[in-house]
Amino acid sequence: MELKDKVFVVTGSGRGLGRGMALAFANKGANVAVVDLNEDDIATTVQLCEEAGVKAKGYKVNVAKEEEVEKLFNDVVSDFGSLHGTINNAGITRDGLLIKYKDGAVQSKMTMQQWQAVIDVNLTGVFLCGREAAAKMLELGVEEGVIINISSLARGGSFGQSNYSAAKSGVAAMAEVWAKELARFNIRTGAIAPGTINTDMIAAMKPEARDRLIGAVPLKRLGEAEHIAQAAIFICENSYFTGRVIDVDGGLR
16 A cells, blocks of 8 residues: 555554554655544644644544544545544553462452443453444545554563453454455554553653563663664555564564
8 A cells, every 4th residue: 555645543552552553654755644532642643644744633532432433534534535444452450360369368459440440441441443444444435444453571470460452452363353344345454562561651650670671681772762663654555465464573572
């Protein structure tokens, strides 16, 4: 797919990895629908994309809400006139041990609130956005479409992240399923599994904790948002890629 003049929805693009991907696509000439919950972050990403010379518009959307996602994709098509792909990046964490057991007694358990919040956004949100994106691309009769799900190194199981690991494994599986179901319409799919990326959260860590994270990576450095964006661009531009996960983790897995 040639990205110039195409229309992409990028969820969770107010900052971090999402903003990095939105800007990378804008720099390739793609028009970008910036989706997030923080209006100030949305406005900043929109401005940065517009400075690259493309059309960009912001949408405040909770991707876990079906009616909001349906409205989002209707609005994007109305505002941009088309849709060629979506990057399902929005996600949250609510970490905790399945069971904390000490001194012969259960001290705490991962709560249903912790579980459901992450599943709603990180798994159901991806399902809803993927479904609506595919429906719109079919209705519009686009020649080629792409759906990218952002998974994680944690899909293989991460200590204290039953909820997050389950969701990130699920979005990788959905990319495989959708590849099989949508291939006949020339809609391709893919997933990207980032490792330890230099985000605001990691930048705010104590230096010793940050050094431990870096030390565990075989390449001995953190990934950057641009590395994830490069993988997303590859998936879109390589017309024979579909249904697979790209690990971008510095060899950590």
